[in-house]
Amino acid sequence: MTLKIQTPTEQHLLERISQFKKTTWLPVVEKRTGTVLNSKFSGIPLLAENEAWPCCGLCQQEMQLFVQLNSNELPVEAQQIFGGGVLQVFYCTNDEQGCEVECEAYFPFAKSTLLRVVDPAKVVAKTLVVSPVIDAFEEKVIITWHAADDYPNCEELDELGVELSDKEAEMLYEQDFPKTGDKLLGWPAWVQGIEYPECPVCSDSMKFIFQIDSEDNLDYMFGDVGCAHITQCEKHPERLAIAWACC
Ligand SMILES: [Zn+2]
Numbered sequence: 530m531t532l533k534i535q536t537p538t539e540q541h542l543l544e545r546i547s548q549f550k551k552t553t554w555l556p557v558v559e560k561r562t563g564t565v566l567n568s569k570f571s572g573i574p575l576l577a578e579n580e581a582w583p584c585c586g587l588c589q590q591e592m593q594l595f596v597q598l599n600s601n602e603l604p605v606e607a608q609q610i611f612g613g614g615v616l617q618v619f620y621c622t623n624d625e626q627g628c629e630v631e632c633e634a635y636f637p638f639a640k641s642t643l644l645r646v647v648d649p650a651k652v653v654a655k656t657l658v659v660s661p662v663i664d665a666f667e668e669k670v671i672i673t674w675h676a677a678d679d680y681p682n683c684e685e686l687d688e689l690g691v692e693l694s695d696k697e698a699e700m701l702y703e704q705d706f707p708k709t710g711d712k713l714l715g716w717p718a719w720v721q722g723i724e725y726p727e728c729p730v731c732s733d734s735m736k737f738i739f740q741i742d743s744e745d746n747l748d749y750m751f752g753d754v755g756c757a758h759i760t761q762c763e764k765h766p767e768r769l770a771i772a773w774a775c776c
């Protein structure tokens with residue numbers, strides 16, 4: 530991690546947009562096998578005893594577990610963010626069948642993805658030793674979270690009523706705001722435009738929960754160095770989405 534000293538102009542800019550400052554949480558991981566209840570990238574998720582591993586709606590193969598977040602293991606301030614329980618994101622990375630492209634998995638609600646929140650109190654956990662996923666990613670257990678400040682990008686600031694000059698927009702980008710890499714909450718690092726999905730039930734904009742960036746904790750690239758965002762409808766918490774964009 531590089532520590533950058535802020536110049537007075539940079540400080541002035543951050544003061545100007547301070548009302549939009551949010552805390553983002555960066556996962557600190559350890560490469561090891563966790564329990565089915567741990568927050569983690571890849572590995573064995575919490576599944577019910579009588580349940581099969583979630584399969585892709587196109588190729589029918591077991592999908593990768595991209596991330597699992599146990600609300601009890603999140604920072605205290607973020608524990609209720611998706612309503613409690615264990616959030617799971619499954620995503621098919623089968624290139625032979627080209628599921629990502631065929632199912633347009635860059636858009637929300639693709640059939641080669643599954644997002645859900647499991648209530649651990651209602652599940653008798655299945656015990657699996659080996660992942661059935663072909664070429665499963667290496668498991669990384671999230672052992673803690675580091676808090677960092679986060680700010681919206683210039684386009685989002687513009688929608689919020691703050692217009693930045695080109696120089697200020699560049700300054701923000703150079704300071705890595707919004708933060709790139711995997712993170713919980715904060716502001717999405719949009720690659721294209723602002724793309725909060727609409728809830729299919731109420732059409733409200735879905736709330737940003739988690740960012741999965743190309744080749745950060747998962748050895749996976751979304752298109753050409755794209756960035757994926759997990760979102761949820763505040764009124765319909767069962768409506769969860771992953772979507773991504775690249776240059
Ligand atoms: Zn598939």
Ligand SMILES: [Zn+2]
Binds near residue numbers: 763768
């Ligand atoms: Zn909704």
